[in-house]
Amino acid sequence: IKSISVGPPLSGRYDMGAICMIEHSERLQNLVNDALDKGAEIAVRGSFGNLGEDAVDQFFPPTVLVNVNHTMKIMQEEAFGPILPIMKFSSDEEVIQLANDSKYGLGCAVFSGNQKRAIKIASQVHCGVAAINDFASSYMCQSLPFGGVKDSGFGRFAGVEGLRACCLVKAVVEDRWWPYVKTMIPKPIQYPVSENGFAFQQLLVETLYGISVWDRLQSLVNLLKMISEQKSPITRRKSR
Template identity: 45%
Template sequence: MQLLGHLPAMSAAEVKARIARAREASKVWRRSSFSQRRKLLRILLKFIVENTETICRVSARDSGKPLLDAIVGEVVVTCEKIHWLCKEGERYLRPESRSSGIMSFYKAARVEYIPLGVVGAIVPWNYPFHNVLNPLTAALFAGNALVIKVSEHASWSTGYYGRMISSALAAAGAPSDLVQIVTGYGEAGNALVTGGVDKVIFVGSTQVGKLVMRAAADTLTPVVLELGGKDAFIVTEDADLDQVVQISLKAAYLNCGQNCAGGERFFVHDKVYDKFLERVTPLIRNLRQGNPLGPQPVDCGAMCMPGLAEKVHGLVEDAVARGALLLAGGKLRSASEAGGQFYPPTLLADVRPGMKIWEEEVFGPVMSVVRWSTDDEVVALANDCPFGLGSSVFAGSQRRARAIASRLEAGMSAINDFGTTYMCQSLPFGGVKHSGFDRFAGIEGLRGLCVPKSVCEDRFPLLMKSSIPPPWEFPVKSNAVAFGRSLVAMFYGPGLIYQAAGLAALLHCLVFPGAHGKTARGAGKSKAA
């Protein structure tokens, strides 16, 4: 284990002070133009493009991932998000006209998207660069300030990333306190949730997500929970194995399997089950693992969090003890022996219900392969899981793949590919069941960083203004109820005859207002009786 440096474990008081500073900055930034917000993002984008290798090396040192995984998982997705925000973000935050309904035909209705104020985010260690820039770019583009707590297992890199952010804010003329980075442990995280932010975005485990939700309940702070995943990767008998094999390896072993939306359960049709295993087994056995910053390229890096390799190994041992076949990897070495926190790329076949690995999120480099025969069977197997984040379906017929995907209990589905829903930054990211709720990213995530304010006003104020109809003015007239019944029939009657009758009754109320008095008094006596 290499010591990279020291950072403060912030107290609750320190976190709340940073929220207060962000609050003051947000009062200025909420009035910023979209042009200025785009300027800020383009400054960040220029820096990222010009410093890609340094960003990746910093991420690799802090999290143990190979440089290629850093390019794909840290840089590319961040650049894509910034590109989307600059190109389309303003369109979805501009006031949006809505229909005003039939009775309010003379009104103009719209939704205005008002910045929340201060957004709080708690992010994990698996992607230390993207996990900061992802909420930052969206929150700031929506006109908010951001207070973000990074994981205690990947805080060192925020020194470099924080300097980048501060320089970009200064270059764009934005308030210097607009982004606050919080470091520390549970006390700091709890203070962020309860310290007065306007919304919390939490990315992490289901267990901690429940704690965040409980803490937020006391102040009725809304939360976005992006939690664990155990994504299904389905391969039909007519899928293109040449395509599937390499994509399956990326799905299982990208970032050493430390992905919330990584492939964990690989459902392969019985007719190509053996052929699939024959193709992937030698590739997995020959994957190179080691120091991502060493002299030789590696395919898999290290496990970032202490104890995770042991946890993954326990799931593998349980599966083997219950009948799974270990075809690659599965050997745990001590950190001193292996030269770091490594767990080898592992392949398990014949995985089935009843094993711990069937239920629990692995979050490590394990491909668990399951055999199936019918579409109904694979849908049932895939849905037999407490999680529901992403999914992938591969089939020779795209129509069949869509049909299978439509039945999966998941927040996202990629057809004949893996992870592409996240590359399409216009799409929301999130899951169902124990994978959480609400969404970040996409149009829904961007608008979720605002208060959707309903506004209604006169469409033609010089010609037509709202006023209380005479029968309804205080004191209420004797024909008030009859007038109301006539309005309902005229506007909502099922067909022209009903509507014409309603119009006639309405005119009668206005021309002969006294004719309804006796009826109204009689109706009142009947109800009283």
């Protein structure tokens, strides 16, 4: 990092050029100043080249910060600049919690000598894309969807999901084995609703979502019994 120099590319052999906007260069320095005021330290920083008197104030050398925490703006805002804040962690659970303590979630890069461990961590980070032992390589795979979560946006481009985002989806429902099977509203809950309509609805819910298999079977038996009674001549005479 210390050997990297910034300067006008036409004025010498420099590693990095200028930040695109002078306002953004000032914002990057403000993020660094805020971190320093709250206890962070600059571990290492690149150098300025021979800028000259006519050079614009848009050059920002790569900067590594240590002793940072999440009270600092650099850990809560998107820098979009050559600033690398470093935080220590004692467990995988802690590093996942720290990574997710942000309103942004575009992408993450997990580096580890244990690939399975890295994949496990990446799967728990709330973001749209992830790279294992690499950086932003997923963006180069145009068959993969690209996009973020939380305040990093919504929707995707590229890949199948990106094409679907440009489509209007329509849901169509029909009887699969027509004309042998037809979807019908059970008589107990047809209008006008019968006296046992509420009991029928309760049994239907218990049949579909009962806690145990036994509860579901018992509710199903009672449900079928109620339907058969509804169809019997005695029930029809009583209803009249």
